[in-house]
Amino acid sequence: MAFVRVSTLARKMELRNLTSDLDIEKRKILIPDINRTALQLTGFWDYFDPLRVQIIGLVEYNYILQMDPDARRKMYGELLEYNVPCVIFARNLMPDETFIALAEKQGVPILVSELPTNLLEAEIIRWLHVQLAPMISIHGVLVDVYGEGVLITGESGIGKSEAAIELIKRGHRLVSDDVVEIRRVSDDTLVGSAPELTRHFIELRGIGIIDVKTLFGIESVMNTQTIDLVIRLTDWNKSDEFDRMGMEDQYIEYLGKKVVCHHLPVRPGRNLAIIVEAAAVNHRQKKMGYNAAVEFYNRVQENMKHPRDEEEDSHEFFY
Amino acid sequence: MKTKVVQVLREQGMDAMNVALCVQRASQFGASVYLTDGTKRMNAKSLMGMMTMGLMAGDSVTVEADGADEEAALSGLCEFFEGK
Numbered sequence: 001m002a003f004v005r006v007s008t009l010a011r012k013m014e015l016r017n018l019t020s021d022l023d024i025e026k027r028k029i030l031i032p033d034i035n036r037t038a039l040q041l042t043g044f045w046d047y048f049d050p051l052r053v054q055i056i057g058l059v060e061y062n063y064i065l066q067m068d069p070d071a072r073r074k075m076y077g078e079l080l081e082y083n084v085p086c087v088i089f090a091r092n093l094m095p096d097e098t099f100i101a102l103a104e105k106q107g108v109p110i111l112v113s114e115l116p117t118n119l120l121e122a123e124i125i126r127w128l129h130v131q132l133a134p135m136i137s138i139h140g141v142l143v144d145v146y147g148e149g150v151l152i153t154g155e156s157g158i159g160k161s162e163a164a165i166e167l168i169k170r171g172h173r174l175v176s177d178d179v180v181e182i183r184r185v186s187d188d189t190l191v192g193s194a195p196e197l198t199r200h201f202i203e204l205r206g207i208g209i210i211d212v213k214t215l216f217g218i219e220s221v222m223n224t225q226t227i228d229l230v231i232r233l234t235d236w237n238k239s240d241e242f243d244r245m246g247m248e249d250q251y252i253e254y255l256g257k258k259v260v261c262h263h264l265p266v267r268p269g270r271n272l273a274i275i276v277e278a279a280a281v282n283h284r285q286k287k288m289g290y291n292a293a294v295e296f297y298n299r300v301q302e303n304m305k306h307p308r309d310e311e312e313d314s315h316e317f318f319y
Numbered sequence: 320m321k322t323k324v325v326q327v328l329r330e331q332g333m334d335a336m337n338v339a340l341c342v343q344r345a346s347q348f349g350a351s352v353y354l355t356d357g358t359k360r361m362n363a364k365s366l367m368g369m370m371t372m373g374l375m376a377g378d379s380v381t382v383e384a385d386g387a388d389e390e391a392a393l394s395g396l397c398e399f400f401e402g403k
Contacts, residue, residue, distance in 0.1 A: 157366035178367030
């Protein structure tokens, strides 16, 4: 199961560890959510999720300050008893000695951040969601074409890597060849990347492994890119039905998120790179609000409203 | 579709050379061949994918073949892992 070490979070967010006796390398965060320890301070522990990172901001801090010392100690005990992954104080607020001593005894790290609470919360949630996102690894090639992340899939030997190398030569960027790790970083975003081991390498049948970064330069590679469009390559088969108009988008699902998928038949001599380029730029145009297929359909419908013999030949372009 | 669990008996484990040979072997068959090791599932005909699996000598792996010559593909791959 995916996890993030408290030490990694501390490094990333520049947090200071107040419980330096504790080994935060071993402490794990399992879920990407946080909790502002507000209502819990008043003694309301229903629905409390002890797996979340706990954040104490200005409001909580001042509430604690005015608490009766006995009630405060009881609350400290209860909070630490839940064995939360860590407690973070925002705005450089300093917890009292009692809390630090108790936390060290319970093994719960206490950290301090310089950031204002809302910024700290937003940053931690965003970062944890990326780190702990559900992941699958699939067989395919991910390239950035005109800013669109295009995932090319299909059987081995169909020409995915060849298409990628031609796209790179045409000025586009490689993210991953052969193995793509897909992470669902938010409800509507899939992000793809390469496994560390194969990053920026391509295998070309008959040539072997080539290193795209050293061969074509840093401008020809990217580390991560969103997956906006999928192109599935299949052998050319006359009886297969292919989308001729492109009126309705087809979809493929990864990790519960649907992505537009074009089914592309492959035949020797077909220039896949140019077709992929066209698909990417057309997808981009659709996102910007213009759908060529719908526009074309409307023109045909409009044309059919006029009886044929009433039609005036218009050749104004020619004269 | 046919599946079989097999142990890697090659002394060096699946190092780069063995992976290349394995991919070559798998590519001889028309059937699609997949290997599963815990959470990782890889196309046995994909060189880069197989390199990322990092199978060591002694590891168990599930071989899965699907297609007209699945029988031959399955036994071919299993023999390979056993060092034949």
